[in-house]
Amino acid sequence: MQVYADNAATTQMSAVALEAMLPYFNKIYGNPSSLHSVGQEAKEALEDARARVAKCLGCEPREIIFTSGGSEADNQAIRSAAYYGARKNKKHIISTAFEHHAVLHTLEKLEKEGFEVTLLDVSQGHNITAQQVKDAIRADTCLVTTMYANNEIGSVLPIGEIGAVCKEAGVPFHTDAVQAAGHLQIDVKAQNIDMLSLSGHKFHGPKGVGALYVRRGIPLVNVIEGGAQERGKRAGTENIPAIMGMAAALEDACGHLQENMAKVTAMRERLIEGLSQIPHCALNGDRENRLPNNVSFCFEGIEGESLLLLLDMKGVCASSGSACTSGSLDPSHVLLAIGRVHDVAHGSLRLSLSEYNTPEEVEHILTVVPEVVAYLRSISPVWRDLQTGKRQYIL
Amino acid sequence: MALYSEVVMDHFMHPRNVGIIEDADGVGEVCNAKCGDIMKIYLKIENDIIVDVKFETFGCGSAIASSSMATEMIKGKSISEAMALTNKAVAEALDGLPAHKLHCSVLAEEAIKNALKDYYDRNGIPYDKSMFPDCEHCAHCE
Numbered sequence: 001m002q003v004y005a006d007n008a009a010t011t012q013m014s015a016v017a018l019e020a021m022l023p024y025f026n027k028i029y030g031n032p033s034s035l036h037s038v039g040q041e042a043k044e045a046l047e048d049a050r051a052r053v054a055k056c057l058g059c060e061p062r063e064i065i066f067t068s069g070g071s072e073a074d075n076q077a078i079r080s081a082a083y084y085g086a087r088k089n090k091k092h093i094i095s096t097a098f099e100h101h102a103v104l105h106t107l108e109k110l111e112k113e114g115f116e117v118t119l120l121d122v123s124q125g126h127n128i129t130a131q132q133v134k135d136a137i138r139a140d141t142c143l144v145t146t147m148y149a150n151n152e153i154g155s156v157l158p159i160g161e162i163g164a165v166c167k168e169a170g171v172p173f174h175t176d177a178v179q180a181a182g183h184l185q186i187d188v189k190a191q192n193i194d195m196l197s198l199s200g201h202k203f204h205g206p207k208g209v210g211a212l213y214v215r216r217g218i219p220l221v222n223v224i225e226g227g228a229q230e231r232g233k234r235a236g237t238e239n240i241p242a243i244m245g246m247a248a249a250l251e252d253a254c255g256h257l258q259e260n261m262a263k264v265t266a267m268r269e270r271l272i273e274g275l276s277q278i279p280h281c282a283l284n285g286d287r288e289n290r291l292p293n294n295v296s297f298c299f300e301g302i303e304g305e306s307l308l309l310l311l312d313m314k315g316v317c318a319s320s321g322s323a324c325t326s327g328s329l330d331p332s333h334v335l336l337a338i339g340r341v342h343d344v345a346h347g348s349l350r351l352s353l354s355e356y357n358t359p360e361e362v363e364h365i366l367t368v369v370p371e372v373v374a375y376l377r378s379i380s381p382v383w384r385d386l387q388t389g390k391r392q393y394i395l
Numbered sequence: 396m397a398l399y400s401e402v403v404m405d406h407f408m409h410p411r412n413v414g415i416i417e418d419a420d421g422v423g424e425v426c427n428a429k430c431g432d433i434m435k436i437y438l439k440i441e442n443d444i445i446v447d448v449k450f451e452t453f454g455c456g457s458a459i460a461s462s463s464m465a466t467e468m469i470k471g472k473s474i475s476e477a478m479a480l481t482n483k484a485v486a487e488a489l490d491g492l493p494a495h496k497l498h499c500s501v502l503a504e505e506a507i508k509n510a511l512k513d514y515y516d517r518n519g520i521p522y523d524k525s526m527f528p529d530c531e532h533c534a535h536c537e
Contacts, residue, residue, distance in 0.1 A: 303453055304455075306407070306454065306458075306459055309398075309456045323429075323430040324455030343431055379413050379451055379452060380433075380453040381434070381451040381452070384415070
């Protein structure tokens, strides 16, 4: 049995998305910028996709810009708000300590350009509160950017409340909703979201395509200069097949949102309940406000990469925030930000589900994870020291 | 392409010499302060020959495979042969390690050297300190 439980990394593309894409490779292949009928046919499809994506988010079609993915959308949203703020001498940005690198590294660049960044602490409840945002807002704050839901530990942030705080203070609010779009109910107007990033391949759409919602009236700066595509805000011939696939996948996900949430949440709860039986472990992330598909644990005394390799051998594809899997020798900044010490962060496991998983697969995971954890502990000098009292248990 | 060579995967999946030696003659524990991997080597030594060796490792696949391979390479060998074992030889025997995993083979070499140093210390045998790794800085080994 092979169980794919790494849906926060990427998802299997749906038949719906694939079907939606195929005609646009060789049948409706025109360039939407072309004046002739072949081009205009593609243009119509593009605008139809834009309208459908907009409908899923509760915005107008003209507020959607198609990008190459979530990272590009994050880069453009953040840079746009920053440079717009700088024109009014506002150079302070608020974010959180557990953002995706697409956000954190963009903010680091902006710091080098003279912006000041406040990263909100996420160690309390593995989440932030709208009050933290409110307290951090200053007269010179030009942007609040917080993720909608965390990709590693599944915490869902109080987006509506943060939106209300930002609206009251008159500060633009961007959210990286890459893990949330297609999985949680989003209404950008009701939630007072000014900008939102999403990525096609996180909800059974294709890779290499994403979207940025930008509320009307918010000026954008280009990340990619060139032609006048996307109302001049994102140059380059539109990737029509991918855009059509993403629109179909998002529509499908939003059309089955409640049903998928119920199914995936039930499997998540079974996994959390079962894995919690393993001694000296801890659940990462907000227990209540949590992505339906996220299960994240730290197991004391073991290391995550060897855990992943052995799980893979037993047919379970998962991921870890261990230093050994990062390629950088440092464990996940998310796990450190929520207060996990280095040794504990080393032994992390993330299982991320989708509606394609089955209860039988969940039971398989529940059989193999405890076996593999027990085996790795049996060969771990750290575990021996914990058991003999030479080291104190942290979890 | 797989992350690791077949030899690495074999030693990771079926590690040789796992465990502890209760009445070891030398024990060495080293860690990588940066990534956090920890390796512990137990030696049983008779007439200058390593008659038995066991290891425990807290770390990634290549750390476990490096420990397994390194213990195989010194088992039945003399102390001087074990002292001559380099991380390069361990990595080569494993049919190579990815560049960012070479430090795992360093850990194996250092763990063996530390176990031999412990053997010298216990038996009052003089040695050249510069031949051994300095693990003093590592908080894990206190």
